Amino acid sequence: MRYVIVGGSIAGLACAGRIRELDSTSDVLILSEEARPYSKMALPSLLAGEMKSDNIWLDVPADVQFRGLENAVRIEPGKHIVTTLKDQEIAYDRLLIASGAGASLPDFEGSDCSSIFTIRNMSDILGIQKKMKTAKKHKVIISGAGLVSMEMGDAFLKQGFKPIYLVSSQKILSQILDEGGSDFLKQYLPAKGAEFHFGQSIKSVHESDVGIVVETVSGNNFEGDFLVVGKGAVPNTGYLAASGIALDDGVLVDEYLKTSHEDLFAAGDVCQAFDMMHNEKRVNALWPVAIEQGRHAAMNMTCYHDPYQGSISRNVVTIFGTVVFAAGLSRSTDLESYHRQSSNRYAGIMLKDGRLAGAVFINVRIDPGCYLLAMQSRTEIAHLKDVLLSGSLSYVHLHPFLTASRIF
Numbered sequence: 001m002r003y004v005i006v007g008g009s010i011a012g013l014a015c016a017g018r019i020r021e022l023d024s025t026s027d028v029l030i031l032s033e034e035a036r037p038y039s040k041m042a043l044p045s046l047l048a049g050e051m052k053s054d055n056i057w058l059d060v061p062a063d064v065q066f067r068g069l070e071n072a073v074r075i076e077p078g079k080h081i082v083t084t085l086k087d088q089e090i091a092y093d094r095l096l097i098a099s100g101a102g103a104s105l106p107d108f109e110g111s112d113c114s115s116i117f118t119i120r121n122m123s124d125i126l127g128i129q130k131k132m133k134t135a136k137k138h139k140v141i142i143s144g145a146g147l148v149s150m151e152m153g154d155a156f157l158k159q160g161f162k163p164i165y166l167v168s169s170q171k172i173l174s175q176i177l178d179e180g181g182s183d184f185l186k187q188y189l190p191a192k193g194a195e196f197h198f199g200q201s202i203k204s205v206h207e208s209d210v211g212i213v214v215e216t217v218s219g220n221n222f223e224g225d226f227l228v229v230g231k232g233a234v235p236n237t238g239y240l241a242a243s244g245i246a247l248d249d250g251v252l253v254d255e256y257l258k259t260s261h262e263d264l265f266a267a268g269d270v271c272q273a274f275d276m277m278h279n280e281k282r283v284n285a286l287w288p289v290a291i292e293q294g295r296h297a298a299m300n301m302t303c304y305h306d307p308y309q310g311s312i313s314r315n316v317v318t319i320f321g322t323v324v325f326a327a328g329l330s331r332s333t334d335l336e337s338y339h340r341q342s343s344n345r346y347a348g349i350m351l352k353d354g355r356l357a358g359a360v361f362i363n364v365r366i367d368p369g370c371y372l373l374a375m376q377s378r379t380e381i382a383h384l385k386d387v388l389l390s391g392s393l394s395y396v397h398l399h400p401f402l403t404a405s406r407i408f
């Protein structure tokens with residue numbers, strides 16, 4: 001049996017490691033566009049100087065063959081063959097698509113200039129670090145206020161560069177926060193050293209010896225050393241176009257993480273699988289989800305018929321000294337929701353049919369595992385509304401409602 005994995009990052013490595021645990025004799029081969037695996041999640045810490053580059057590398061599991069700088073350019077499911085950029089045809093018995101996502105860069109005048117960066121790979125960080133060495137203004141323009149943009153802004157500030165955010169909407173972290181949480185950050189974060197300008201979409205970028213000028217559609221100009229564009233990620237599916245594999249926002253999979261074709265599975269940021277809270281298939285581009293799915297796909301690739309329950313979107317991030325937790329249907333506006341706020345804290349919970357469906361906590365110390373378990377187990381919990389909002393939900397509260405059959 002030969003297992004081939006396309007994509008040598010965390011989903012691919014998690015799958016390879018689990019296959020090795022379950023099957024010690026078959027061949028496991030990883031094809032990777034990048035030379036060596038590393039933690040993309042740690043890139044902001046690397047930029048901030050909080051992590052040494054030696055610590056960012058990930059290990060390839062023992063007895064797994066890793067071929068770096070070897071892209072898959074085509075998969076032919078009927079023939080069970082994957083073709084690489086070096087025009088080599090590799091036969092597989094089971095294959096995992098774990099090619100992740102790439103950064104999206106909107107088209108605007110000057111978008112190809114050398115002072116514009118996206119954030120996805122190590123090469124992006126190396127390019128930015130080089131630029132920072134010759135910077136004159138010590139100001140970075142950041143387009144977008146999503147998770148990665150916020151983490152990067154925090155890293156720039158730690159390196160003595162002022163982050164200036166241009167946000168097309170009126171919200172911070174609009175993909176994961178409810179209105180109240182986003183409004184709270186709008187009030188709270190400017191005092192921490194970042195500058196925010198809302199309703200600003202980029203029209204053009206002009207580069208000179210002393211930096212860049214970003215002009216927005218509403219006619220404002222912003223000056224900085226360079227521009228970082230954080231406008232989300234797009235699953236890497238281009239090489240699958242002629243394969244016939246069913247695609248939507250990502251590679252569509254069933255409850256066994258199997259694609260529309262036999263012996264072909266998917267996991268991680270490229271994969272559109274069931275989301276437990278949204279009750280639909282979604283791409284949940286998150287590190288722990290990539291691990292879960294990679295390991296789970298391995299079970300089904302090696303013949304254990306084990307359905308995947310689905311993921312729950314969840315983020316815990318510290319930005320500008322502010323701890324943000326958001327999970328489940330945290331942006332929903334049509335659920336029963338409750339909020340609590342003080343000058344430096346915010347809590348919001350969302351209930352559906354008396355069950356916890358979403359939560360947002362900013363600077364509130366919580367046990368994230370308990371909140372996730374409450375969502376996952378669909379425990380009727382409306383009577384614990386005050387406990388939920390205070391952030392003090394514990395396993396003691398959940399224990400009476402949970403039985404093994406309801407969780408596992």
Ligand SMILES: Cc1cc2nc3c(=O)[nH]c(=O)nc-3n(C[C@H](O)[C@H](O)[C@H](O)COP(=O)(O)OP(=O)(O)OC[C@H]3O[C@@H](n4cnc5c(N)ncnc54)[C@H](O)[C@@H]3O)c2cc1C
Nearest residue numbers: 007009010011033041071072099100101268269285286287
């Ligand atoms: C800056 C940053 C910060 C983040 N912070 C967090 C966080 O705080 N919390 C969190 O949960 N998640 C975070 N994430 C998201 C997390 O890193 C991803 O969910 C995770 O890396 C997904 O893993 P993956 O293996 O599916 O894909 P990826 O890590 O995207 O890796 C896919 C790999 O496949 C390769 N590849 C692509 N096409 C091909 C091909 N045709 N052939 C061969 N190889 C190919 C790519 O080059 C890449 O090496 C962050 C991401 C970034 C970029």
